Amino acid sequence: DQQVKQNSPSLSVQEGRISILxxxxxxxxxxxxxxxKKYPAEGPTFLISISSIKDKxxxxxxxxxxxxSAKHLSLHIVPSQPGDSAxxxxxxxxxxxxxxFYFGTGTSLTVIP
Amino acid sequence: EPEVTQTPSHxxxxxxxxxxxxxxxxxxxxxxxxxxxxLGQKVEFLVSFYNNEISEKSEIFDDQFSVExxxxxxxxxxxxxxxxxxxxxxxxASSDLPGTGPYGANVLTFGAGxxxxxx
Numbered sequence: 001d002q003q004v005k006q007n008s009p010s011l012s013v014q015e016g017r018i019s020i021l022x023x024x025x026x027x028x029x030x031x032x033x034x035x036x037k038k039y040p041a042e043g044p045t046f047l048i049s050i051s052s053i054k055d056k057x058x059x060x061x062x063x064x065x066x067x068x069s070a071k072h073l074s075l076h077i078v079p080s081q082p083g084d085s086a087x088x089x090x091x092x093x094x095x096x097x098x099x100x101f102y103f104g105t106g107t108s109l110t111v112i113p
Numbered sequence: 114e115p116e117v118t119q120t121p122s123h124x125x126x127x128x129x130x131x132x133x134x135x136x137x138x139x140x141x142x143x144x145x146x147x148x149x150x151x152l153g154q155k156v157e158f159l160v161s162f163y164n165n166e167i168s169e170k171s172e173i174f175d176d177q178f179s180v181e182x183x184x185x186x187x188x189x190x191x192x193x194x195x196x197x198x199x200x201x202x203x204x205x206a207s208s209d210l211p212g213t214g215p216y217g218a219n220v221l222t223f224g225a226g227x228x229x230x231x232x
Contacts, residue, residue, distance in 0.1 A: 002155070034220065043117070043204050043223030044156070089156060098169045101221065103148075103156035 003027045004092050006104035014112050019077040021107050023090030026071065030092040034101070035064060035075050038087045047088070048075070080111045115139040119205050119224035126195055127232055134190045134227045136205030145188045146206040146221060147180065149173070156204070162188065163211075195231045202226045 005024045013019045023033075031052035036044035050057040050064045050073065057064050063076045077084055090104040118137045126132050138145050147159040160170040162180055179191045188207075192199055206221040 004155070036223075041225065043119075043206075043225045045223070046220045049220065091156075098161070100158040100161070100169060100171070102158070105153075105155045 002105075003030075003102045004090055004104040006088075006090055006107050008107050009105070010108040010110070012110045012112060013080045015082055016079045019075075019080045019084065019109055019111065021075040021077075021088050021090075021109065023073045023075075023104055024071060025073075025092050025102075027092070027094065027097075027102075028071065029094040029096050030102075031094045032092065033064070033066060033073050034091045035062075036089040036091060036103075037084075038089060038106070044089055077109075080109075082111045082113050085109055085111050115222075117205055117207055117222050117224035119203075119227050121227055122225065123228040123230070125230045125232065128197055129194050132192045132195055132199075132229060134192075134203050134205075134229070136188045136190070136224055137186050138188055138205065138207030139209075139222055140186070142207035142209045142222070144168075144208045144211060145180075145182070146208075147190045148204045148206060148223075149201040150204065150226075151198075151201045159190070159203075192229075195229070197231050200229055200231045202228050 034049040035047040037047045038044045048059050048062050048064050050066050055066050066073045087106040087108045089106045091101040093101045120135045145162040150156045158171050160174045161168045177193045181189050204226045205224045208221050
């Protein structure tokens with residue numbers, strides 16, 4: 001049961017351009033979404049979150065957009081930097097998921113200098 | 114910056130052997146978790162732990178798995194009799210708030226992971 005899906009396993013972007021990472025979910029009860037970034041040999045680190053009462057949250061170069069009707073969220077990184085090259089995981093939770101976060105399979109972003 | 118530390122970073126074991134993975138959560142955190150990621154697959158929830166007891170567990174967390182907080186700092190995951198399909202990266206995480214909630218910064222801080230290889 002893949003409740004959170006990241007359909008693009010990889011993405012390559014030129015330095016300075018925008019990176020857009022997508023995430024879809026199936027459970028309409030999810031109301032809290034997070035993006036985590038993971039470098040090789042490290043654990044996932046929190047990047048940005050959004051609750052369902054918002055449709056956009058911005059933190060510096062990172063913006064997350066939430067489209068509840070489409071059950072879709074996206075992470076925009078602009079401008080992209082080589083240090084952004086990592087695997088990005090989308091995660092979701094809701095009032096009926098208890099303490100669980102449901103993660104996607106990740107998208108590997110490569111920013112080309 | 115406070116961090117979650119996990120040991121060992123990599124363990125190779127024979128099928129049927131017991132394995133203990135160790136974690137030191139962030140000191141003022143109250144909620145503890147184990148997740149795992151089989152190579153190429155999604156990160157999956159295993160178990161959450163609060164107030165010295167399991168608060169939630171997934172279907173993966175069967176009788177072969179157990180967790181313990183033997184002292185004030187360590188949080189361990191034990192696999193009693195490992196199977197080939199237990200090979201994965203196991204992530205420990207902790208948080209100072211419950212893992213869900215739309216209004217608070219309910220963020221999990223993850224450790225670097227312990228890679229378990231079962232032969």
